[in-house]
Amino acid sequence: MKLLNLTINGRKHTKAVSPSMTLLDFLREELNLTGTKNGCDKGACGCCSVMIDDKPMLSCLLPALEAEGAAITTIEGIAKGNALHPVQEAMIEMGAIQCGFCTPAMVINGVHMLAKNNNPDDDEVKECISATVCRCTGYNSIEKALHLAASKMRRAAHDGS
Amino acid sequence: MTAPKKDFDFARPKTIEQLYNLVQECQHEGRQFIFSAGGTDIMPNLKSEILSPDIVISLTGLRALNNIEKQGDHIIIGALTSLSELCSNNNIQKYLPALARAAHKVASPQIRNRATIGGNIMVENRCSYINQSPINRESHSPCFKIGGDVCHLVKSAKRGDDILCQARFVSDTAPLLLLQNSTVNIIGPAGSKEIKLADLYLNDGIESKSLMHGEIITHIKVEITENSLSHYEKLTIRNALDFPSLGVAALRRGNGDISVALTGLNTRPGVFHAKLENHETSDDMIVDICRKANDFTVTYQQDFFPRGYRKNMISVFIRRAINKILEGAKS
């Protein structure tokens, strides 16, 4: 066991972990943050996406110890209290959620994309979700949701300025 | 879970000195170690028990190796630069746009945020019999790559052959780097050296890289070719996630000469040059390159696409890459 220090959703954690434990297992099994999903465990479904230092990465492909000192955001850290992020609101509104197993990953990737660029084109939106498998929606409604979230965020930015 | 995975230790040295102290320690204690850059290829292989080291030594703590610099007519890329940083770097976009394109074609956005250029040029060769679930591997007798006595792709292969293992070379970024006469800086327990990138690659799928155990790549030095244009085309069934069924990087120099580098079609990358002065027309030159590329290709059935199709696609993709360049030259 080795000691791991990291920040998750704004909260500092120090915990002893097995060196071969992945970040995904650490989040799910040690911290009970089960919103991050394990769909394939080999980096091919995208369901385990989390943000590490503001970049989406696959937590199944990372020993937890790799995240030493990092700031991690999981799906549990996206909404602020009861206030959903525009991406979350738009996902609900557009019917982009069916079984919901990929939804946390879609949100994580969408939030990251829109933080960098709140006016993405179709290809950028597709790119953002291209490596997260959704077997229910055919992606159309997720793309629409991300465009809708983008327009909400543009409006908010405009109103705010 | 079918794959009983072996526990491994993990370390993330922060300096080269720490790294080699650790390596020495491991060697002294007889502990098997592997290096991991981004780990996006290592981790699936660990989970599938293709690799089973005692310790994984992560290189991500070596922050000094994560940078991109222009030095004269070279771009120096730190080996631990992530592929997404590479894609978005101004110097890369300006001087090596085809490299940015090739890097962008690797896997997925989440993986590119993690995977490094050093890891990508070192990516382990792949074979459908090796990159498999443990049960599948167990169902066949062990092949050469895992210490056995058979190749399931080339049944006639036997020890003593020049090439024992046909596992495919699959790096997306290496072809373009090869065309740009890149060199790699290597350090190891015995000190540092600089070799041509081309010399990194060996013929056999088992030991497909010339890097000695314990050595790491620190930098890649890429030549900026004056007045050149380049492009990368990749064959996959999906526009995301997949390793290249074939990949073509093409470079046109200011004098009209064309070079092409291939990935996914042999145990190593292939590089072919044609000089415009040796051909009557540029089309002849392309035909010549396609012929060379075809001769080089060894497509054993170990991919989504059947071998015949992949062979047929070589010239199609070479032409596409070159045409894209020529379009760029016009505009």
Added chain:
Amino acid sequence: MTDHKMTDLTKGYPAKDYKVIGKPVPLIDSRAKVTGQALYTDDIRLHNPLIIKILRAPCPSANILSVDISAALALSGVKGVLTGADFKNNFGVLSISKDEPAIARDMVRYMGEPVAAVAAENAEIAAHALRLIKVDYEITEGVFNSKEALKPTDHPLHPELNKKNNLHKEILQEFGDLDQGFSDADVVIKKRFRFASINHGFTEPHATQVQIDNKGNITVYSATQVPHYLHMALAEVLEIPEHNIRVIKPHLGGGFGGKSDPFPHEMIAAKFALDLGRNVKIKFDREEVFFSHHGRHQTDLTMKLGYSRKKGITAIDLDTLIDGGAYGSFGIVTTYYNGVLLQGPYKLPNFRFHVQRLYTNKPMCGAMRGHGGVNPRFASEVLLDMACAELDIDPAESRLNMIHKENTLTTNEFRVTSVGLHNGLTEAIKRTKWKEKHGKLPFGTGIGVACGFFISGSALPIHWNKLPASTVRMTIDYDGGVTVYSGAADIGQGSDTMLAQMAAEVLGQPLENIKIISADTRTTPVDLGSYSSRVTFMAGNASRNAAIRMRRILIEAACDLLEMIPPEYDRPDAPDNFFRQGGRKPDFEQGFLGANPDYADGFIIEDGLIRSEKHNASVTYLDAVTKALEFGGILQTSGTYRAPKLGGKFKGAGAGLSPSYSFTAFIVEVTVDPETGFIKVDKATCAHDCGFPLNPLAVRGQIEGCIHMGLGQALMEEMIYDSGATQNPSFLDYKIPSAFEQPEVDIVPAYSDDSEGPFGAKEAGEGILAPVIPAIANAVYDAIGIRLTQLPMRPDRVLSALAKEREKNQEAGT
């Protein structure tokens, strides 16, 4: 940028003053899912569970000579090891083919089959213990394809069937006069088609957790589409009473048919919990999901189709081999569906099908979205397109002319009630500018059409009994909140939302006032499960009926408060008012068809009031609830659904019977690169007749999802086997299309109003899938003039077909 405008799918219906249904409603569990709070099976935290791992056979065909578990058992931290000897009873979702052991006993029938299982204190110990189990296999010769499996053998996969071959099920049915049919045709075409097996690819791998109490009762949390069937199978395999078992389906990460069987790991987990008195947990790797499979059958079929200018399709003769893999699963149903689902959407007067399902040494196949109907649909729609091309008839027009009329019987006596395909296809033709495009686009671009047909639930239950197919219990609490209890399994398709919509609409409540408790065998009445597209029709009707009864009680209570005579008794021949006498006449006999939705006409429940329009008087909803609660202290109703008596009198007449059928039309536009053979689907226009769309947002989601899945089967998905070994058990190697491959989708209304569906609704989850694939193939023909007869339509197959076509043309030219 993508066009965000969406067609109003309820357009064209007579104005209905619905408050909740017909409106786009996000699924009611969306918020829990979008915040990561929704708990799926593996997310549940039981106290200190043992971790189970399964040892799987590394060979597809073998005799198990011995299994030595002593070393594993001796390992510290290992609490139990199970082998085939620990399970006496086999199981299977169909009562007529219970052929699957929880753990292989004497024989291994597919690579990846469980041969032992370990329960240990943690995953590492369990994994270590697996390596200590010594299995002595005697490798036997396997059977790996249907043709081989047809041959007589002394060593069949299932010796217990006492057959000298590997034929699992054979069906031959003939209707009408085939010879006459073909002689009536202007053109007769016969072709062979081949289809790879494909996997559901749901994102949540199988998982089960079992909680045990100190009396030996177990609660099984499992990722299942069929809690009721799982409940039954567990009782049978474990040999304990059903009341000692409670099955709960938590949130479920996709099913598509792949979680509609009881599974070995569920039996293993429950057995460990009972034997060891400990909570247990198991979760699959993705590769285990592929090894377990249960996907769409690999199919090799030959179809002959006759077509007449005047009469449309005159006859179809179908001969099919479907490769079932090692066990039965839903296979007998699949076998029937391969034939009978061709009975729509067009009139088919003369028809024969011969389907054989074979056992082979591969992972078993079972139900998958569009169950059994998908592959033959591809063949018939492609052959129809060929016939039209040969006769130079517009293939879309020709289809319009053959569609079943409403309220007719098919040749095999399916009762077709509502049909919205004609208007849907007409609209799709208009919207896509079909007539300006078909046959007129430049080489490399094309447009194609295909139609489909599917059941809205199987009318006959799997286990024959007279119980309702679905029952819903409904309660109203003191504060007026409504709770719907249903056994229906929400697998992500949104059935909980649908159940809530039913209650909200009938009871005049906002959707937020309706709470759903579902898929828990202890607290919810039986629903047979989420398969065969039955839930909206059956559980929906049950929920609506429960709500109608509840509404009646509330209105009687309102009448009591208003000192009015309830409408039911406000007539000369009315019986005594049971309500006033402090009791109610039980109303359980009244089936759904008799329940009058307009009961108590003249009363309206809305905005928290119950109003009598006739008497211009009102009471509050809450007062009525309180009044109604005075009698028994609880306010509760039940509603049921049972299918009407349907079908012919011949053997096998029950297969494919449904109280109603859905219809679908697709027009697909493609670009084909003749140099690489890549097919890009640019746009898919869908008209799906799901009756009245209860939730247009959910219907849209089902359509887009079916397009995705159809596209996958059409272009890239395939289970690859090498002598029985699954070659691509990963999401890297099993190619599921990404967002880049998904086309633009346009949805046009195809309205019908089903007389028996809840508020006129029918299925929207499965029937949509089948026509996607032939529409793509027909568009490819329009684009580059080739007919593809093998799925997936990989680029290399496109190029081979193109080369052959060019050769043929050259020969014809010389």
